[in-house]
Amino acid sequence: DIQMTQSPSSLSASVGDRVTITCRASQGIRNDLGWYQQKPGKAPKRLISTASILQSGVPSRFSGSGSGTEFTLTISSLQPEDFATYFCLQHNTYPLTFGGGTKVEI
Amino acid sequence: QVTLRESGPALLKPTQTLTLTCSFSGFSLTTSPMCVTWIRQPPGKALEWLALIDWEDDEYYNPSLRPRLTISKDTSRNQVILRMTKMDPVDTATYYCARCFDFWGQGILVTVSS
Numbered sequence: 001d002i003q004m005t006q007s008p009s010s011l012s013a014s015v016g017d018r019v020t021i022t023c024r025a026s027q028g029i030r031n032d033l034g035w036y037q038q039k040p041g042k043a044p045k046r047l048i049s050t051a052s053i054l055q056s057g058v059p060s061r062f063s064g065s066g067s068g069t070e071f072t073l074t075i076s077s078l079q080p081e082d083f084a085t086y087f088c089l090q091h092n093t094y095p096l097t098f099g100g101g102t103k104v105e106i
Numbered sequence: 107q108v109t110l111r112e113s114g115p116a117l118l119k120p121t122q123t124l125t126l127t128c129s130f131s132g133f134s135l136t137t138s139p140m141c142v143t144w145i146r147q148p149p150g151k152a153l154e155w156l157a158l159i160d161w162e163d164d165e166y167y168n169p170s171l172r173p174r175l176t177i178s179k180d181t182s183r184n185q186v187i188l189r190m191t192k193m194d195p196v197d198t199a200t201y202y203c204a205r206c207f208d209f210w211g212q213g214i215l216v217t218v219s220s
Contacts, residue, residue, distance in 0.1 A: 001169075034207050043202070043210040055208075087153060091207050095168045096143070096155040 006099025128203030
């Protein structure tokens with residue numbers, strides 16, 4: 001199985017901060033990776049597909065980069081509605097695997 | 107508009123079989139390259155992928171759970187069904203269905219307890 005190591009597992013930040021979250025794959029997955037935001041009691045929402053493609057309707061402060069084994073989600077200026085849990089998903093190889101999640105807190 | 111909704115029992119006893127239904131709209135599972143996948147998340151833990159079925163009826167499973175899982179689809183009803191046998195308290199989780207990897211349902215909490 002491809003292991004997805006996500007870091008950090010949690011972080012404290014303030015409104016306006018730049019936040020960076022990383023997912024590392026145990027083997028190359030090209031750019032077959034998505035980033036998701038999850039708020040309590042809500043369905044996860046995909047922010048980024050194919051490592052760097054911003055989904056329609058997602059604010060431009062979110063961006064994704066990387067290919068192969070190292071991927072990054074960046075929030076350029078954290079907004080109050082961005083406090084949530086973020087996770088990555090690789091869909092290059094079965095079984096599909098997730099990062100452990102990053103909880104972004106105030 | 108793509109929507110998915112999970113339905114099934116909220117409470118099961120150990121050894122029972124779980125049957126979950128994903129009812130969807132806004133897309134067809136007969137069209138390439140569509141798929142529906144099931145994922146679960148135990149309370150306070152990470153997400154775990156369970157199974158996927160695609161427009162060609164190909165099925166993919168998490169090997170760690172494969173003996174217990176069956177995924178199927180009813181295209182006339184726009185539904186995908188997941189069966190998991192021999193449920194155990196460790197299977198207590200919120201179960202999600204999703205269209206491939208973009209739109210997700212709200213999830214259903216399934217508790218396994220005697």
